[in-house]
Amino acid sequence: xxxxxxxxISTSNETVxxxxxxKIKNSLQALSEYIWNAIDSKAKNIEINxxxxxxxxxxLKITDDGSGINYDxxxxxxxxxxxxxxxxxxxxxxxxxxxxxxGTGRFSFVQFAHQxxxxxxxxxxxGNFNYEIAIESNSLNNVQKIKDKEKTHKETGxxxxxxRIDASQDLIKNEKNPLESIRNYLFQEFYxxxxxxxxxxxxxxxxxxxxxxxxxxxxxxxxxxxxxFEMTLVNWEKDFCNDFSYHFLNExxxxxxxxxxxxxxxxxxxxxxxxxxxxxxxxxxxxxxxRKNDSKQESLFDKEKFEIYSKLIEITNNFINKTREPFNxxxxxxxxxxxxxxxxxxxxxxxxxxxxxxxxxxxETTTAVIKFAPKIIERLNxxxxxxxxxxxxKLMDDDKDTLLDILKILLNTENxxxxxxxxxxxxxxxxxxxxSLIHEIEKRLQxxxxxxxxxxxxxxxxxxxxxxxxxxNDNFWIFGDxxxxxxxxxxxxxxxxxxxYIKEILKEDPNNFKDKVSQKQVDLFIHGFVxxxxxxxxxxxxxxxxSIKLSKEIYNEQLLEYAEIIRxxxxxxxxxxHEWHFLLVGHDFKDDFFExxxxxxxxxxxxxxxxxxxxxxxxxxxxIISDLRLKYNFLKEKLNLRKEKLMKAKSKxxx
Numbered sequence: 001x002x003x004x005x006x007x008x009i010s011t012s013n014e015t016v017x018x019x020x021x022x023k024i025k026n027s028l029q030a031l032s033e034y035i036w037n038a039i040d041s042k043a044k045n046i047e048i049n050x051x052x053x054x055x056x057x058x059x060l061k062i063t064d065d066g067s068g069i070n071y072d073x074x075x076x077x078x079x080x081x082x083x084x085x086x087x088x089x090x091x092x093x094x095x096x097x098x099x100x101x102x103g104t105g106r107f108s109f110v111q112f113a114h115q116x117x118x119x120x121x122x123x124x125x126x127g128n129f130n131y132e133i134a135i136e137s138n139s140l141n142n143v144q145k146i147k148d149k150e151k152t153h154k155e156t157g158x159x160x161x162x163x164r165i166d167a168s169q170d171l172i173k174n175e176k177n178p179l180e181s182i183r184n185y186l187f188q189e190f191y192x193x194x195x196x197x198x199x200x201x202x203x204x205x206x207x208x209x210x211x212x213x214x215x216x217x218x219x220x221x222x223x224x225x226x227x228x229f230e231m232t233l234v235n236w237e238k239d240f241c242n243d244f245s246y247h248f249l250n251e252x253x254x255x256x257x258x259x260x261x262x263x264x265x266x267x268x269x270x271x272x273x274x275x276x277x278x279x280x281x282x283x284x285x286x287x288x289x290x291r292k293n294d295s296k297q298e299s300l301f302d303k304e305k306f307e308i309y310s311k312l313i314e315i316t317n318n319f320i321n322k323t324r325e326p327f328n329x330x331x332x333x334x335x336x337x338x339x340x341x342x343x344x345x346x347x348x349x350x351x352x353x354x355x356x357x358x359x360x361x362x363x364e365t366t367t368a369v370i371k372f373a374p375k376i377i378e379r380l381n382x383x384x385x386x387x388x389x390x391x392x393x394k395l396m397d398d399d400k401d402t403l404l405d406i407l408k409i410l411l412n413t414e415n416x417x418x419x420x421x422x423x424x425x426x427x428x429x430x431x432x433x434x435x436s437l438i439h440e441i442e443k444r445l446q447x448x449x450x451x452x453x454x455x456x457x458x459x460x461x462x463x464x465x466x467x468x469x470x471x472x473n474d475n476f477w478i479f480g481d482x483x484x485x486x487x488x489x490x491x492x493x494x495x496x497x498x499x500x501y502i503k504e505i506l507k508e509d510p511n512n513f514k515d516k517v518s519q520k521q522v523d524l525f526i527h528g529f530v531x532x533x534x535x536x537x538x539x540x541x542x543x544x545x546x547s548i549k550l551s552k553e554i555y556n557e558q559l560l561e562y563a564e565i566i567r568x569x570x571x572x573x574x575x576x577x578h579e580w581h582f583l584l585v586g587h588d589f590k591d592d593f594f595e596x597x598x599x600x601x602x603x604x605x606x607x608x609x610x611x612x613x614x615x616x617x618x619x620x621x622x623x624i625i626s627d628l629r630l631k632y633n634f635l636k637e638k639l640n641l642r643k644e645k646l647m648k649a650k651s652k653x654x655x
Contacts, residue, residue: 235323586621
């Protein structure tokens with residue numbers, strides 16, 4: 001291209017290229033710079049036309065109806081490379097527009113092309129004038145004049161044409177649907193100005209409609225003293241709408257000031273922007289004045305107006321928190337359910353007792369924390385998640401605010417008020433959880449007492465076996481905290497037990513197993529699943545009434561035979577998938593067979609078949625009851641002390 005040089009830029013060609021490549025990271029960002037230029041020129045309608053040949057970009061044109069580029073001012077500002085005025089800094093910090101400030105945008109075409117032309121129409125006191133200029137990538141410091149200015153009847157606006165596209169450009173490279181990819185990027189980059197200023201952007205004649213990414217709008221009228229405000233809270237559909245901003249507009253709808261929402265992007269899954277219009281902002285202090293004050297917001301108004309402004313922010317924050325609560329609660333519950341299914345809670349809660357009693361409370365507390373800060377869980381890997389859950393577990397047992405301190409760091413927030421709200425919620429779970437545990441332990445101690453009386457009544461009358469069976473069916477925690485479901489009991493034989501196990505636990509078709517297993521019946525068969533190990537834990541209990549003393553013959557004829565049935569069945573005997581415990585329980589021993597074994601083995605273990613992951617136990621009811629009483633009375637005493645300590649701390653905080 002050989003044209004008259006309109007003017008030269010003092011910066012060298014290589015310097016311009018290097019700066020562009022440093023500041024403009026890719027072709028989509030380069031394209032967006034020309035759209036921002038159009039928006040800064042007060043354009044309301046922007047048309048982007050992309051000429052494709054297959055997936056090859058031939059040319060690109062951006063047309064707007066803005067104010068154009070004034071011929072007489074072009075050298076002073078618009079092509080003054082790397083200029084950065086204090087005014088531009090102020091606007092960038094406190095206002096959505098103008099966007100450009102470094103003067104690099106008009107040179108960004110070098111990311112994917114070799115030439116750019118501007119055909120622009122502007123207005124001055126004498127009428128509308130049109131002219132055309134161009135820049136080439138090999139002489140970025142020379143602005144070429146293609147057509148001198150001339151009077152015209154055209155409306156103001158600018159057409160930017162980018163040509164001689166580089167074959168290696170990444171604007172649409174490797175994209176199955178390049179226009180859709182560009183459309184999504186334009187949404188991401190310009191959704192805020194489109195909503196705020198009503199700017200319309202079209203791509204190849206198809207308008208990019210802002211309503212397509214708005215999930216819902218919430219309206220609220222606010223009155224503070226004699227000041228009326230209209231608030232619109234927009235809940236965005238797309239994850240990229242995450243600036244969480246407040247925009248303050250005067251009565252003419254002009255943005256006067258914007259600031260980040262107090263709800264940071266790590267605090268909420270409720271993607272939102274808030275627009276507040278009111279007469280108060282007609283007299284809002286110009287952004288330039290803010291630079292003279294360190295206190296910023298306090299300098300915007302006199303004392304009375306600042307109090308109104310502060311109250312407005314408080315009402316707005318409360319409204320947003322109330323509106324976002326259902327979104328965060330649903331997300332938190334789904335996340336906690338997912339953590340539970342993956343076995344995270346079972347991994348941090350080591351003891352059987354903790355898994356049964358503390359797990360529901362830890363889950364509720366974790367739900368409260370995630371509800372408060374939903375995105376924090378997404379930032380944690382597996383190891384960090386376990387640390388996070390351990391902190392919550394520890395929080396239930398001590399009075400330190402370690403978790404809150406870590407949340408404050410992770411969320412990068414100084415919002416003490418919000419963290420105090422969370423602290424109060426966690427304290428509630430501490431006290432409520434302890435009281436619930438105490439009540440549950442008291443219920444269990446009553447069950448233990450009832451079983452004890454059945455075996456040690458003054459008249460030596462035997463209890464009803466059905467009565468005991470009913471109690472054990474409803475309270476199989478007596479035999480351990482690892483078991484969560486009752487498979488079968490009493491008159492169910494091994495064939496029925498096998499079929500239920502295959503269908504309910506292994507999720508297979510029992511019709512695939514036609515043979516009979518055994519007609520022997522089991523008193524109680526309970527099951528639990530360890531997510532971490534992917535292991536089915538099973539316990540079969542044989543219960544003898546007080547008049548029948550436990551003997552070697554009963555052990556061999558029943559417990560050993562049950563174990564042998566399981567050991568021989570291929571659907572049961574894989575030690576990597578199934579663990580089988582067998583327990584014989586009764587009032588007392590008939591001979592010294594078990595007494596000798598008791599002295600040699602721990603935890604009442606009689607023998608073990610390692611190849612099939614099978615263990616056999618024998619216990620007296622006195623052993624079971626004694627162990628349970630010791631455990632639950634100790635826990636109750638500990639929890640009562642904990643409750644008193646928490647209640648004293650709570651009373652001190654409220655006094």
